[in-house]
Amino acid sequence: MATVLACGLLGAAQAQTSLKLPDYRLQPRPLAADTWVIEGAVEDFSRANGCNIINTAFIATPEGTWVINTGPSRLYGEQQRAAVARATPQPVKRVLSLNLHPDYFFGHQAWAGVPTAALAGSIAGMQAEGRAYADNLYRLCGDWMKGTESTPSTEPIDPARLPQTLRLGGHTLELHRLSGHTADDLVLIDTTTGVLYAGGLIFADRVPTTPHADFAAWQASLDVLERWHAQGKFRTVVPSHGPVHTGLAGLQQTRDWLRWMTALMRDSAERGVDLSELLRTPVPPRFAAWAAQPAELHRSLTQWYPRFEQQALQGR
16 A cells, blocks of 8 residues: 555656746856846757757846847746846846847747837737747747747837937947848947847857848948947947857857858859759868757758859859
8 A cells, every 4th residue: 555655656746747847047147237148058949958049138227127038938038037036126127129030039928017129120020920930949849838929029119210329227228220130130239338239140159040131231230240349339249149258259250151151152053053962061160060050051051042043043
């Protein structure tokens, strides 16, 4: 009888354990005065990392707190909100999403009651593509996505009013609209701490994602960011994907990758290389150790190479 009871208790404990929600174990790291970053895995989306590959952040001041990006799921948003509350008693006044991609806004469900802001074009993209994003992340991430629904930002930022300078508890914050990674890339610079929140315009030690890319516009935006760095607007870079770093290392990596990949596609198209052959092209050694390799390269080549082939045919 005792054995049966023990087995029953063990089975109940195992069942209870299996019902526990996954835990992102979010650990805000102080980055500068009043500033914390929560760093995601430098990897590709997977069940192993809960699709948590994004860096989120918050600026907490006596006049309130701003949160930057809310992660890939409702669960992430809930755990992010709890982590912010542990770090600061200051109420969250605004949540910013830097572009339309799902890990920038899929945690919004947890931020009910707080204005969630993004560029108007990004909100339109969230509304148009949210269902497809959700289907894809549920497939990739499984239980981490339970209860997650696409919840686009509700407060549109009018690009006609940018650039804009705002004050928050002694911090001077600049909002800018750039483009290239997407059609509407919101960039935040805290000139008081010298921190740039670059969104998807800068990747570090990771292959850039390109589903909404405009490669020429992206390069032009990198030129703008480099100029701002020379002007002393920022020192520290928080990319959405990859390690937080000082200076231009991530910017230069991103520029180098975009130049190499677009040249590869242009030259291959002019020589009549087939896509199947192109997908077997090895990357240069300087890129070989980057995260999401070769999957992200293959996604980019599959999406964009037919356009380069068409351009090559039209030019003949």
